[in-house]
Structures are given as structure tokens and as C-alpha cells.
Amino acid sequence: MAKTSHGPDLHVDLAGLRLKNPVLLASGTCGYGVEISDLVDLNMLGGIVVKGLSLTPRPGNPPPRIVETPCGVLNSIGLENIGIDAFARDKLPLLKGFNTKVIANIFGETVDEYAALARKIDRIDGISAIEVNISCPNVKAGGAAFGANPEAAAAVTRAVRAGTGLPVIVKLSPNVTDIVEIATAVEAAGADAVSLINTLLGMSIDVKKRRPALKNVFGGLSGPAIKPVALRMVWQAAGTLKIPVIGIGGITTPEDAIEFLMAGAVAIEVGAATLVRPAAAIEVISGIKDYMEANRLQNTAELPIPRAS
Amino acid sequence: MSRFDVDARILRNEGLARNIFRLTLSAPEIAKNARPGQFCMISVDGKSRFDPLLRRPLSIFDARKDGEIEFLYSIVGRGTDILSQKKEGDLMGILGPLGKGFGMGQCEHPILVGGGIGAAPLHFLAKRLKTAFSVVIGAKTRDELPGISAFKSLTTRLLIATEDESIGCKGVVTAPLEEELVALTKSDAAGYLIIYTCGPWPMMRAVHHICVKYGVRCRVSLEARMACGIGACLGCAVKKADGGYLHVCKDGPVVDSAEIDWEAEV
Numbered sequence: 001m002a003k004t005s006h007g008p009d010l011h012v013d014l015a016g017l018r019l020k021n022p023v024l025l026a027s028g029t030c031g032y033g034v035e036i037s038d039l040v041d042l043n044m045l046g047g048i049v050v051k052g053l054s055l056t057p058r059p060g061n062p063p064p065r066i067v068e069t070p071c072g073v074l075n076s077i078g079l080e081n082i083g084i085d086a087f088a089r090d091k092l093p094l095l096k097g098f099n100t101k102v103i104a105n106i107f108g109e110t111v112d113e114y115a116a117l118a119r120k121i122d123r124i125d126g127i128s129a130i131e132v133n134i135s136c137p138n139v140k141a142g143g144a145a146f147g148a149n150p151e152a153a154a155a156v157t158r159a160v161r162a163g164t165g166l167p168v169i170v171k172l173s174p175n176v177t178d179i180v181e182i183a184t185a186v187e188a189a190g191a192d193a194v195s196l197i198n199t200l201l202g203m204s205i206d207v208k209k210r211r212p213a214l215k216n217v218f219g220g221l222s223g224p225a226i227k228p229v230a231l232r233m234v235w236q237a238a239g240t241l242k243i244p245v246i247g248i249g250g251i252t253t254p255e256d257a258i259e260f261l262m263a264g265a266v267a268i269e270v271g272a273a274t275l276v277r278p279a280a281a282i283e284v285i286s287g288i289k290d291y292m293e294a295n296r297l298q299n300t301a302e303l304p305i306p307r308a309s
Numbered sequence: 310m311s312r313f314d315v316d317a318r319i320l321r322n323e324g325l326a327r328n329i330f331r332l333t334l335s336a337p338e339i340a341k342n343a344r345p346g347q348f349c350m351i352s353v354d355g356k357s358r359f360d361p362l363l364r365r366p367l368s369i370f371d372a373r374k375d376g377e378i379e380f381l382y383s384i385v386g387r388g389t390d391i392l393s394q395k396k397e398g399d400l401m402g403i404l405g406p407l408g409k410g411f412g413m414g415q416c417e418h419p420i421l422v423g424g425g426i427g428a429a430p431l432h433f434l435a436k437r438l439k440t441a442f443s444v445v446i447g448a449k450t451r452d453e454l455p456g457i458s459a460f461k462s463l464t465t466r467l468l469i470a471t472e473d474e475s476i477g478c479k480g481v482v483t484a485p486l487e488e489e490l491v492a493l494t495k496s497d498a499a500g501y502l503i504i505y506t507c508g509p510w511p512m513m514r515a516v517h518h519i520c521v522k523y524g525v526r527c528r529v530s531l532e533a534r535m536a537c538g539i540g541a542c543l544g545c546a547v548k549k550a551d552g553g554y555l556h557v558c559k560d561g562p563v564v565d566s567a568e569i570d571w572e573a574e575v
């Protein structure tokens with residue numbers, strides 16, 4: 001068969017959102033995008049999920065906030081952010097200058113806060129979708145508490161759904177016994193898509209100082225170390241849900257991304273890899289394209305592999 | 310601000326003293342744009358992206374017109390240990406120059422105060438200063454001060470303190486620093502004094518307090534645990550005097566010492 005002149009079509013439709021390719025930058029690992037736009041050509045990306053936003057600014061956790069672990073990194077940033085208003089005023093106008101989809105990642109301490117954020121964002125021009133973080137392990141109130149309980153997760157999803165006409169992506173926590181149960185609950189509550197996984201709860205001890213390496217004691221594990229766990233959960237969710245699944249967790253190379261797409265993810269997010277090498281996501285995009293060309297695939301929809309019934 | 314992420318070849322990686330190495334890379338874009346006080350993120354295991362996962366921040370020790378850039382580092386853990394085993398010709402991933410540097414003024418008499426390996430960024434500063442300046446350096450022992458000879462050709466006012474008295478006077482930097490301050494406040498330099506310092510947190514805190522006492526402006530080069538070095542993760546937080554946090558990689562590493570909450574735990 002002759003190679004087509006256009007090459008493979010990388011675009012994906014995600015809950016009514018057309019992305020030019022399936023690769024997004026994950027929340028919390030690319031700032032608000034503009035900070036790193038000299039090192040990553042944002043125009044090349046399917047989209048960018050900005051740092052988690054709350055109604056009012058949050059200072060975050062005391063340091064140390066970062067510790068390296070084998071093939072991974074633990075963080076306890078504590079959702080430090082400038083707040084939705086400052087984001088819309090100071091960052092978004094610059095971000096709008098790039099030809100990519102901007103997805104707002106949001107976080108609230110109560111269901112009402114999530115709803116208020118959704119209503120605000122609905123009125124802001126330049127944001128294409130909302131990713132709802134119900135899974136941050138680094139804050140005391142809210143956060144993971146919503147993500148670990150199907151009823152609470154559904155309540156947050158309903159509240160956000162009611163507040164906006166934008167696509168609603170619910171970001172799931174891996175710190176649960178049954179990911180399918182939570183995923184099914186948020187689907188039933190009106191989510192347009194789910195993204196998973198957020199970080200795995202972990203800790204590290206500094207043996208020289210004889211104290212936890214992170215001031216917050218616990219932190220969220222990300223990076224290559226979590227990829228097998230993430231892939232398993234994405235496989236489970238994609239096998240059960242009707243809504244699209246976005247795969248996240250340790251994606252560093254094109255092969256990693258292709259594994260997630262084969263497991264049934266419609267799109268993927270690159271997280272910690274961007275911290276290590278800002279242009280990692282760009283390399284992932286060209287690697288996916290090369291793979292599809294080499295295997296004569298026309299569309300990313302041809303990537304998912306069959307499941308034994 | 311121009312930053313570059315390049316694969317740079319190692320020209321030299323030499324042990325200068327026990328556990329202290331000087332790394333020389335060929336990275337013309339970075340060397341050309343580097344300013345004193347800035348740093349780079351270096352992947353210690355060549356281009357490997359898995360283990361160790363994160364790059365390590367190192368201050369720029371020197372950057373020259375020939376495109377060479379140098380770092381002075383001490384082995385403190387796994388990453389710097391792996392780095393010390395890298396050989397001439399190896400390719401290293403390096404991202405830089407990063408952060409805000411010392412920002413030298415026009416008519417100043419700077420006093421450079423360094424502790425141990427903290428002398429590294431001060432060396433680059435000393436080379437670029439066009440005005441007269443003093444240097445006060447301290448360490449536990451002379452072995453921790455291999456970079457010191459480089460300062461000798463750059464200034465006549467070089468004061469050294471070691472805790473074991475193996476070189477210079479016995480003790481820490483604070484005593485010679487106060488002597489120098491007292492001497493200079495009686496000279497033409499009075500009114501033009503500024504302190505640039507880099508070293509362990511307790512030393513910089515002591516230097517800050519001395520600067521408050523003498524009413525001298527003080528610029529400190531901070532350290533923090535970093536993941537990205539480019540303002541993307543918000544990991545490198547240091548508590549501010551007026552509440553909240555600043556981020557060492559983008560607000561610093563060099564900041565005014567008055568901005569910092571020196572009583573905070575680090």
C-alpha cells in the first residue's frame with residue numbers, strides 16, 4: 001500500500017472538543033503554560049491543562065515540597081495557585097495567543113466551591129474545557145476525600161455539570177480500592193470524560209536528618225515509576241465506560257503514550273516528564289506520528305488493541 | 310531571558326579536592342547568555358530520563374567567550390556521585406541559563422561572602438565585576454575551598470576563615486566580614502557597600518543580620534529542592550518575610566535578604 005501524502009491524522013474528538021493531536025500537558029507540571037512557552041512550542045500541543053485553580057489564591061504547603069524517588073518524584077505542592085481571577089486576568093490573555101486548547105483544572109474544598117468555579121469559568125472566553133481535580137492527595141480539606149467516595153465524586157460532578165456548558169473532565173484518584181466504581185459514578189453524574197491517574201499517595205524518609213523528606217510527610221508520587229499502575233487503571237476504565245478516557249501517569253516516551261492509547265485512552269497527558277525535559281511532550285507527538293506511519297495507521301482510533309472477552 | 314535545553318559535551322570533569330569537582334561543558338548558547346548568579350539544570354547521567362529522574366541545579370562557576378561553561382560541585386548524594394564519574398566526551402542534558410542573577414550595579418563596592426561550595430557563583434560574579442570589591446570566604450577546612458585560588462588574581466581584599474584554621478583565620482565568615490565592613494565604612498566606599506552572599510542557610514542568615522545591623526543591602530543566592538528549575542512545578546518554595554512563598558528558580562536564586570523569613574525551617 002502506498003503511503004498517503006498527508007501522513008496519519010492525529011486529531012481526536014474529546015467530548016465535543018477537537019484536539020489537533022492526543023497529547024496534552026498535565027496540570028501542575030507546566031505552570032500556566034506561558035512560563036515555559038520559550039522551551040515548549042505550545043502551538044504543537046493538542047492542549048494544555050493549567051495548574052489547579054481555586055476560587056481564591058492558595059499559598060501552598062511549607063517546604064521541602066519535592067523529593068526524588070526511584071524513577072519518580074514525590075510532591076506536596078499543596079495546590080499553590082494564583083486563583084481563578086488572577087489567572088483569567090494575567091495569564092489567559094497570553095495563553096490565548098497560542099493555537100492550542102486551554103483546559104482549566106479546578107479544585108474546591110466544598111461542592112459549592114466547585115460549582116462556583118464552574119460558573120465563573122463558563123463565562124471566561126478562551127477556556128475550552130474543565131478538568132475537575134477530585135484527587136489531590138496534598139490538601140487536608142476536600143481533594144482526595146471527594147475522589148475516594150463514589151457519592152461525593154458524583155456530587156461534585158453534578159455540581160460542575162450544572163454550572164457550565166463546557167466539556168467536564170473528571171480527574172480520578174488512584175488511591176481507591178475500585179477505580180471502576182468511581183469512574184462509573186462520575187459517568188452517571190454527567191461527566192463528559194474522565195482523566196486518570198492523579199498521583200499515588202506516598203512518602204520518603206531522610207535517614208540523615210531522621211525526619212520525613214517532605215514537610216507535609218505525605219506526597220503524591222508521579223513519573224515513570226507509576227506507569228504500570230496508571231496503565232492498568234486506564235485499561236479498566238476504558239473497558240467499562242462509554243465516555244472517553246484520558247490516560248496520565250509516567251508518560252515519558254512515545255512508546256509510553258502509545259501503550260495508553262492502545263489501552264483505550266483517547267488522549268494522554270504528559271506530567272513529570274515535562275519537568276525533566278520541557279520538550280518531552282513534543283517528542284511524544286512526533287513519536288506517535290512516526291509509529292503510525294511505520295504501521296500504516298491512518299487515525300489514532302485504530303490504536304486500541306483487542307481485549308480478550 | 311533566553312534559555313536553552315541542549316546536549317552538551319563534557320570537556321573536563323576534574324577532581325579538585327576530596328569530593329569537589331569542576332565540570333567543564335561546551336555549551337555556547339548557554340555560556341553566551343549566562344549572567345553571574347544564574348544556574349543550570351543538569352541531567353547527571355547523560356541524557357537518561359529515568360533514574361535519577363530529576364536534573365540537578367548547579368550554579369554557574371564560569372562562562373567564557375569560547376563557549377565553555379563551568380560548574381563547581383561537591384558530592385553530597387547519589388546524583389552528584391554519578392556526575393563525578395562522567396568522562397570527557399560524554400553528552401549531558403543541560404538547561405539554562407536559569408533564574409535571576411546578582412544584578413550588578415554601576416557604582417558599588419561589593420563584598421562577596423561565600424561559604425564552602427557557595428563560593429561557586431561568587432567566582433563568576435567576581436570575574437564580571439568592573440568595580441573594586443572584597444571577598445570573604447569561609448569553610449570547615451581548606452579542602453573545601455579549591456576555588457579560592459581563582460579569587461586571588463581577581464582582588465587584593467581576600468579574607469579567609471576556616472573552622473580548623475587550616476587556611477586564613479580561625480572561625481566562620483562573620484568576624485572577618487564585620488572587620489571588613491567596619492574598615493570600609495571609614496573609607497571612600499562607605500555608602501556604596503552591598504553584600505552578595507551564597508552558602509549554607511545559617512551562614513546567610515548570620516550575614517543578613519550583620520547587614521541589618523550595619524544598614525547595608527544584602528543579596529543572597531538561595532537553594533531549594535527543585536524539580537524543574539523553570540517555574541513549572543512550584544516545588545522550590547522559600548518562605549517570605551511578609552507571608553507566602555517565593556520560588557527560588559524564577560524569583561531567584563538571588564533575592565534581597567530582606568525578602569526572606571530567616572526564622573523559617575528549611
Ligand SMILES: Cc1cc2nc3c(=O)[nH]c(=O)nc-3n(C[C@H](O)[C@H](O)[C@H](O)COP(=O)(O)OP(=O)(O)OC[C@H]3O[C@@H](n4cnc5c(N)ncnc54)[C@H](O)[C@@H]3O)c2cc1C
Nearest residue numbers: 365366367368381382383386387388389429532533534535
Ligand atoms: C540554585 C541552586 C544552585 C546550586 N548550585 C550548586 C553548586 O554550584 N555546587 C554544588 O555543589 N551544589 C549546588 N547546589 C546544590 C545541588 O543542587 C545539590 O547538592 C544536588 O542536587 C544534590 O544532588 P544529589 O543527588 O547528589 O544529592 P541527593 O541524594 O539528592 O541529596 C543529598 C543531600 O543534598 C541536599 N540537596 C539535594 N538536592 C538539593 C537541592 N536541589 N538544593 C539544595 N540541597 C540539595 C540535601 O540536603 C540532601 O540531603 C545548588 C542548588 C540550587 C537550588
Ligand SMILES: Cc1cc2nc3c(=O)[nH]c(=O)nc-3n(C[C@H](O)[C@H](O)[C@H](O)COP(=O)(O)O)c2cc1C
Nearest residue numbers: 026027028052133197198222223249250271272542
Ligand atoms: C509538581 C506537581 C504538581 C501537580 N499539580 C496538580 C494539580 O494542581 N492538579 C492536578 O489535577 N494534578 C496535579 N498533578 C498531577 C499530575 O497532573 C499528574 O496527574 C500526575 O503527576 C501523574 O502523571 P505523571 O506521572 O506524568 O507526572 C501534579 C503533579 C506534579 C508532579
Ligand code: FES
Nearest residue numbers: 538540542543558
Ligand atoms: S523548581 Fe519547579 S518551579 Fe522552581
